[in-house]
Amino acid sequence: MQEKKIIVSPYAPVPLIIIFTVMLALNCMMPLHRDDYDYSLIWGTAEHVNSLSDVFESTYLHYLSHGGRAFTVFCLNFFLWLGKFPFDVINAAFFTALVALIYVHARREIKLDEPIILAATGLLTWLSLPHFGEVAVWKSGSTVYLWSAVPALLFLLPYNLKLAGRLPLKENNLFAAGMFLLGLIAGCSVENLGVTVTMLAGMITFHWRKKKLSCTWATAGFAGSLIGLIILLAAPGNFVRYDEQGEGKGILAHIGNQIAGNAEMLLYILPAVLIFFCAVCVLRDTQPKKIFVSRPLVAVTIIFVVSYFCDSFISTTINNFFVNHVFPSFDTSTKFIERFENFMSKSEEMIIYWLIIFVIFIPLRRALGAKKFPVKDTLKKFPAVRYATILFILALFNNFVMIFAPTFPARATFSSVCFILAGVVAVIRLQIVRERFSLPPVDKILKIGALALGGFTIIAALFITYTMRQENHARIVAVKEAAANYKPVVRFEPIALKNRALRHVFFVDFDNSVTTNGLCKFYGINKIEVVKE
DSSP: OOOOOOOOOTTTTHHHHHHHHHHHHHHHHOOOOTHHHHHTBOTTSSOBOOSHHHHHHHHHHHHHHTOSOHHHHHHHHHHHHHOHHHHHHHHHHHHHHHHHHHHHHHHTSSOOOOHHHHHHHHHHHHHHSTTHIIIIISHHHHHHHHHHHHHHHHHHHHHHHHHTTOOOOOOOHHHHHHHHHHHHHHHTSOHHHHHHHHHHHHHHHHHHHHTTOOOHHHHHHHHHHHHHHHHHHTOHHHHHHHHHHSTTOOHHHHHHHHHHHHHHHHHHTHHHHHHHHHHHHHHTTOOOOOOOOOHHHHHHHHHHHHHHTTTTHHHHHHHHHIIIIIGGGGTOOHHHHHHHHHHHHHHHHHHHHHHHHHHHHHHHHHHHTOOSOOHHHHHHHOHHHHHHHHHHHHHHHHHHGGGGSSOOOGGGGHHHHHHHHHHHHHHHTSHHHHHHHTSTTHHHHHHHHHHHHHHHHHHHHHHHHHHHHHHHHHHHHHHHHHHHTTOOEEEEOOOSOOOOTTTTSOOOOSOSHHHHHHHHHHHTOSEEEEOOO
């Protein structure tokens, strides 16, 4: 099947400009938090990073005692020393670049001339990345995951383009040197991504060499990634941290980590999974049915949205009823009550998210006549579906590499989600899918769904981040005053607002050792306490 020529739109850069603007706003409002204070000091000391030599020293000490992610730690130390605003701008640019790279990998061509698909890529990336605020906004987290994924995807791009027969560059020494450097950075990124990138580069390079194809740059890239991976894995700090985190954990614990990590990833990528399901069903040429929108479901969604932005009165009422009237009758433990309150404080945003998804997906499924995955037919007929399948398998392998790690937090699925999103975008780019999605009433449903999901989460994230910034600023002022007056202990009331907008906001109260230890050393005080009733 031949696709029609895509007309270049003058609005192509607009989605990327909007993405950068939203991310810059979030980054500017996000204060220094938790590990940021530790990395603003020479590692393991109370001395501030005040020069480039301090940056190198801190990175080296971290490599010896905590882990091998030398590139990302260097970047974190360097930009924390350089200043918050430069960090905010670069971090927003990195996320914008990530969206562009996911799109380019999906298209397998260096062009950014489809504003609707670019916008869809941005929205799916915004919704699907696990623990978004922790891995894409918070400085210590974003340098580890976001700043690893971007150079890794950039490194893999020439391999992908050459496999697709669309590599615009010719063999030369400068290109090979650049690929070696990119490979070094990609290999020395995060553990599972470093292994996956090196394996891919090696397999593709050996395949081309076996076919006697010219691939000096590919060999240089593989060599760089292999050296980077060795630097990453051989760090003395890895063994120190593994001894601390992996003690007493057998193979069953590692398998359990795999199940938990993949399951949580699936929850985050649900919108991408559903849109992929609809796109593949379009390829089956299914017959649409009469659509209907569940008005009760819409009404319930609106009520929960109102509650969410009005001090979460629904979840607060339910929480107070159980805590004050139900739990005392059963002599419930304090720890259980704390966990229940924590769950209830974050329940409304997840309820709203799921309600919006099903309010949109039910009529969309009927409008497309979607019933089941037509796997065999679409794999045979559409190369984009085969390509997407390869990317999905690659994502699962990337997650499987974490079997060797003592823990597998959902944020470690970051790069796997990027592979999955590239596969999803590759399929929704197909002309037959775009034509069907552009017909009424499907187009209306998709636009309302995108506006509802994107609008709710973006507005919530901006609102909550701004509120958190205000509370954090007041606390930092109090800490500075205490340090100036040689007051050893500072006490705060707990932060009232606990909503996190589907974890697009990362902020933990000060009653944890990570925040208090680093912050106390940074400002020169002895102790911070959060006073609870």
